[in-house]
Amino acid sequence: MYRYDQYDQAMVDARVAEFRDQARRRLEGKLTEDQFKPLRLMNGLYLQLHAYMLRVAIPYGTLDARQLEMLADIADKYDRGYGHFTTRQNIQYNWIKLDDCADALADLATVEMHAIQTSGNCIRNISADHFAGAAADEVVDPRPYAELMRQWSSFHPEFTYLPRKFKIAVIASEKDRAAMRLHDIGVRIVRNAAGEIGAEFYAGGGMGRTPMIAPLIRDFVPIDQFITYAEACLRVYNRYGRRDNKYKARIKILVHELGAEEYIRQVEEEFAHLLSVGVEPPREELARITEYFAPPAFVDGPKTVDRSDPDFALWVDRNTHRHKHDAYVSAVISLKPAGGIPGDATSGQMRVVARLAREYSFDELRVMHTQNLLLPHVAIRDLPAVWQALDEAGLGSPNKDTIEDIIACPGLDYCSLANARSIPLAQRISERFAATGRTEVVGELKLKISGCINACGHHHAGHIGILGVDKKGKENFQLSLGGSEAEDVSLAKITGPGFDEDGVIAAVETVTDVYLAARTDGERFLDTYRRIGMEPFKEALYG
Amino acid sequence: MKILTGNDLRSGAVTWWNGTGWSPFVDDAVDVGEEADEILAREQAARRVNAAYAIAARIDAAGHVRPAHIKDRVRALGPTVRRDLAVPTAAKTGWDWVI
Numbered sequence: 334m335y336r337y338d339q340y341d342q343a344m345v346d347a348r349v350a351e352f353r354d355q356a357r358r359r360l361e362g363k364l365t366e367d368q369f370k371p372l373r374l375m376n377g378l379y380l381q382l383h384a385y386m387l388r389v390a391i392p393y394g395t396l397d398a399r400q401l402e403m404l405a406d407i408a409d410k411y412d413r414g415y416g417h418f419t420t421r422q423n424i425q426y427n428w429i430k431l432d433d434c435a436d437a438l439a440d441l442a443t444v445e446m447h448a449i450q451t452s453g454n455c456i457r458n459i460s461a462d463h464f465a466g467a468a469a470d471e472v473v474d475p476r477p478y479a480e481l482m483r484q485w486s487s488f489h490p491e492f493t494y495l496p497r498k499f500k501i502a503v504i505a506s507e508k509d510r511a512a513m514r515l516h517d518i519g520v521r522i523v524r525n526a527a528g529e530i531g532a533e534f535y536a537g538g539g540m541g542r543t544p545m546i547a548p549l550i551r552d553f554v555p556i557d558q559f560i561t562y563a564e565a566c567l568r569v570y571n572r573y574g575r576r577d578n579k580y581k582a583r584i585k586i587l588v589h590e591l592g593a594e595e596y597i598r599q600v601e602e603e604f605a606h607l608l609s610v611g612v613e614p615p616r617e618e619l620a621r622i623t624e625y626f627a628p629p630a631f632v633d634g635p636k637t638v639d640r641s642d643p644d645f646a647l648w649v650d651r652n653t654h655r656h657k658h659d660a661y662v663s664a665v666i667s668l669k670p671a672g673g674i675p676g677d678a679t680s681g682q683m684r685v686v687a688r689l690a691r692e693y694s695f696d697e698l699r700v701m702h703t704q705n706l707l708l709p710h711v712a713i714r715d716l717p718a719v720w721q722a723l724d725e726a727g728l729g730s731p732n733k734d735t736i737e738d739i740i741a742c743p744g745l746d747y748c749s750l751a752n753a754r755s756i757p758l759a760q761r762i763s764e765r766f767a768a769t770g771r772t773e774v775v776g777e778l779k780l781k782i783s784g785c786i787n788a789c790g791h792h793h794a795g796h797i798g799i800l801g802v803d804k805k806g807k808e809n810f811q812l813s814l815g816g817s818e819a820e821d822v823s824l825a826k827i828t829g830p831g832f833d834e835d836g837v838i839a840a841v842e843t844v845t846d847v848y849l850a851a852r853t854d855g856e857r858f859l860d861t862y863r864r865i866g867m868e869p870f871k872e873a874l875y876g
Numbered sequence: 877m878k879i880l881t882g883n884d885l886r887s888g889a890v891t892w893w894n895g896t897g898w899s900p901f902v903d904d905a906v907d908v909g910e911e912a913d914e915i916l917a918r919e920q921a922a923r924r925v926n927a928a929y930a931i932a933a934r935i936d937a938a939g940h941v942r943p944a945h946i947k948d949r950v951r952a953l954g955p956t957v958r959r960d961l962a963v964p965t966a967a968k969t970g971w972d973w974v975i
Contacts, residue, residue, distance in 0.1 A: 360886065362923050380927055382951050384888035413961060428961075430887045674957055745947060746955040754950075754975075756957045806946060808975070 334395050334697060335480050335625040338443045344488065345442045348449055352376045353435035360431065373456075377448025378434055381749050387429040388451040389441060392480040393461035393503065394700040403444040405683035416683070418676040419741060420670060420791055421500065422460050422504045422700040423451060427747055444547035447489030449487065454495045456486035456567075462504040462511050463701040466626060467709040469655045469661045471773030474522050475505035477623040478532070478559065481614065482520075484622075485560050492567055496574030497566070497582035500539075507553060511702060512818035514538045514547045515794060517584045517780040518566055522551065530556045536566055536596065536713070537588030540788035542851060544824050545585040548593040550600065558604075561613045565604035569596065629695035634660040634714045648720050648731040649815035653711075660713055664694075666706040666723060667730040667738065671767035672760050675741040676704030685726040693719050704740055736771075736778040736845070737763040740791050744801060745808070753801025753808035758782055761838050775845050778858040781816075796859045797844060798825040810837035814844065814870055815862045826867060829875050840874055847873045877907035879941065881913060881948060882928025890951045890963070891925055892941075898925055901965045904953035905933065905941045940969055949974045 336347070336634040352372070352703075365578070373379075377388040389404070394776035396404075404424055408416050411433045412426040419425055424521050429437060441447055451455055459479045466474040482501060486492065493632075502511040513519035519535035530554040530782045538547025554562040573591075575581040588596045626687040636659055640646040666686060669675050686706055690698040693710035701707050713721055723729040732738050739762065742748065744755030759782055766772045781795030785802075792798030798813040809831040816825030845858070847870050852861045862870070881902075891898035892905040893915060899905070908915055909912035912930040919925045932944040943949050953974050954962035 361925070366920070366926055372894055380883060380888060382947070383954060385884070428888075432886045432911065745950055746957050749947075751947075756955075760957065803946075806944075808946070 335398060335476075335622060341445070341484075342442070343761060345445070345447045345449070348376070348447065349435060349438045349442050351824060352438060352790070354489050356431055356435050360560065360632050371453070373434075374452040375449070376434075376438065377451035378429070378431075379452065381427065381747055382745075383747065384427060385429045385434065387426045387434060387437065387448055388419070389424050389426070389446060389448045390451050390458040390484050391422050391424060391446075391700050393459055393465065393476050394463050394702070395461075395465075395476060396698050396700065397696050398691040398698070400446055401457050401687040401690070403440060403446070405680035405687070407437050407440060408680040408683070415677055415679045415741065416698050417674075418678065418704050418706070420702050420704060420742075420789060421458055422463070422702055423458055424700070425430075425743075427743075429614075433839070452498075454497050454499075455493050456489065456499045456501065459483050459486070460500070460502045460511055460516075460702060463505060463699045463707050464510060464654060464663055464709065465505070465699075466628065466697075467654075467661075468506055468508075468657050469565055469657045469868045470508055471505045471657070473505050473522055473530060474626050474628075475503045475522050477619060477626050478505075478520070478522055479503040480622050480625075481560060481619055482563065485563070485614070492571060495567075495571055495586075498574045499570075501563075501582065507820060509818070509820040509822070512791065512794060514822045515540055515544075515791075515818055516547065518563065519547050520563075522556075525553055530700075532556065532559050532561060532562070534566065536600075537585040537593070539585045540791060540793045541583070542786045542788075543583075543585065544788070545589060546794040546822050547585070548579075548588070548825065549810040550593060550597045552655075557616055558608065558613060561607045562604055564612055565600045565607055566795060568603050568607075569599045573599075629697075629710055631661060631710070632712075634712050636660055636713055637715055638713060644724075644731075645717060648729060649716060651731040651735070652733045653716070653732055656710065661710050662712045662713060663715070664716070664719055665701070665707045665733045666708065666728050667704050667732055668731050669732055669738050669763060670727055670729070671732075671737055672764040674756050675739050676733075676761050676873055678706070678773070682728055685728065689719055689722055699765075703738060705738070732763075732772060734777045734779065735773075736766050736780050736841075738779070739763060740779075740781040740795070741785050742790035744782075744790075748784060748789075751801065752789055752803040752809065753784050755782040755784040755790055755799075755801060758799060758801075758810070758834065758837065761834075762841055765838065765842070771845065774849065776843070776857060778840070779817075791818060792816070793824050794822075795825055796857070799841075802831065804831065808834060810834065812837060812840050812844070812874070815859065817859055819858075828867065828871055841872050844870050877933050877935070878909060878912055878930050879905040879933045879943070880908055880912060880928055880930055880952065881905070881943075882920075882925035885923050885926040888926075892952075893919070893928075898960065900963055902941050902943065902964070903969075938969075940973070942973055946975065
């Protein structure tokens with residue numbers, strides 16, 4: 334994986350020193366909260382319901398063992414012994430003290446990590462396919478391109494004060510495992526008929542209060558013009574994005590209001606201009622970065638496992654993913670035990686995962702946008718040992734892509750923006766389905782819960798989505814069906830009037846009953862919904 | 877009644893105005909009546925509290941201070957899903973009143 338050069342390290346160290354001084358001045362009263370707030374947000378420090386919250390960037394979700402161990406140490410030293418992995422492959426600490434924050438950032442910097450650009454109207458952490466570098470179906474490893482974008486977008490002076498936050502995802506497969514078309518810019522690295530590597534660009538996607546699927550704006554950008562094209566996309570947005578209205582300031586609104594055709598015309602014009610300016614990094618830089626992502630030294634070995642233990646066999650079937658080398662798999666570490674808090678991991682669990690990464694996955698691990706962790710390169714012969722260690726640490730739930738594998742934002746239990754709690758719903762639904770054995774019966778079903786319209790829990794993209802709202806001071810939950818964040822991307826539609834907490838849990842059971850009664854062989858919940866439409870579900874829910 | 881709440885500047889912990897200072901326990905909150913703006917301005921300027929604001933609350937039958945809005949009730953007690961991390965004294969009065 335990528336290692337900082339002297340420039341990366343110097344920039345991060347300088348930012349820690351700068352923030353330390355800013356925090357000191359705030360504590361001494363030399364800065365008001367109004368003055369300090371934008372400065373702390375630039376360093377990922379929010380003020381949430383119960384305390385300060387620190388969001389740490391995990392570039393394209395890639396970590397090594399020493400970094401995860403540092404995240405565990407920070408949880409113990411400055412927080413309350415746990416962290417929360419997010420849908421943008423970051424980690425959040427919920428109980429950081431302002432007094433300690435600069436020290437935590439300094440500790441992070443020792444392992445080449447930071448919290449820069451995890452808030453504010455700038456280009457946020459670049460996310461990517463969590464199976465990058467391991468997936469059997471990828472054209473190339475997308476991470477060198479994501480890293481190049483990280484370097485381009487870090488402290489980019491022109492894009493530090495955009496109209497609104499800006500999120501980019503990079504993939505390199507037909508399969509979309511990064512919700513790419515629900516980002517401000519989605520990039521798919523592709524190979525054209527001539528065998529050349531380039532990038533397909535999508536722009537203007539997003540969730541939030543106005544969900545939109547990004548249209549394709551260019552089907553092939555030569556890879557040596559890749560950053561220049563991204564710069565053109567951002568420039569047009571920065572110039573014309575709505576700064577007068579926060580709710581209309583995302584690029585999706587600009588692309589929608591201009592129309593994709595006009596946005597593309599303007600981007601192409603800017604692109605032609607920028608090509609003459611020479612903003613593209615030298616090709617040697619991409620080559621230098623790519624060397625860091627050279628595949629590990631895989632060796633041949635067994636291609637099957639002993640399936641005599643049914644629990645182990647189920648976990649293998651559910652939680653491992655095909656690898657580009659046939660003696661390896663990628664192993665998904667579920668952070669969704671039945672009744673647990675989606676995305677939370679204790680410091681002890683982080684250390685277990687770090688050890689397993691070091692011993693069994695070439696010192697590599699990933700954070701998935703589904704709020705799970707991943708060991709990308711596990712030899713099939715090592716799977717029993719890995720599973721046993723995970724199971725002992727409470728990390729062996731065999732529920733990837735099932736109704737127990739719920740994405741849930743922190744909701745009203747932690748978040749100052751939320752209107753309703755998300756986590757208790759996730760806990761009760763996962764417990765109920767696990768207890769009744771329906772999880773396996775139902776099969777693939779992606780349930781996503783947001784505690785407010787900002788949609789951090791991706792409810793628009795859930796096969797079943799739940800949105801928490803405030804109804805006269807009480808929590809109320811809207812149910813929606815038919816969303817997908819994958820290559821078959823779609824936005825979920827609301828079923829009808831909302832429910833209270835008990836009611837929405839019953840409603841989830843009801844819609845799965847309808848699915849089970851109507852499905853044909855091999856159909857997922859989403860397939861059945863698309864075939865039979867909303868009406869049978871509405872009929873069952875509302876009579 | 878109108879009570880004041882905010883976060884401690886250094887720790888970020890939730891605090892409640894008790895008439896002379898800031899307490900971590902919602903039951904210590906006092907009715908500030910028409911003095912809310914004056915107290916908030918003074919206390920924030922002195923950096924004794926951060927991001928403070930006035931909210932509506934009531935006294936329940938057992939004499940406990942209960943914020944009117946669910947968000948402030950969650951703030952008063954802690955995450956409902958991590959009761960081990962709750963504000964200890966507040967948690968002694970149970971959780972039923974939060975949601």
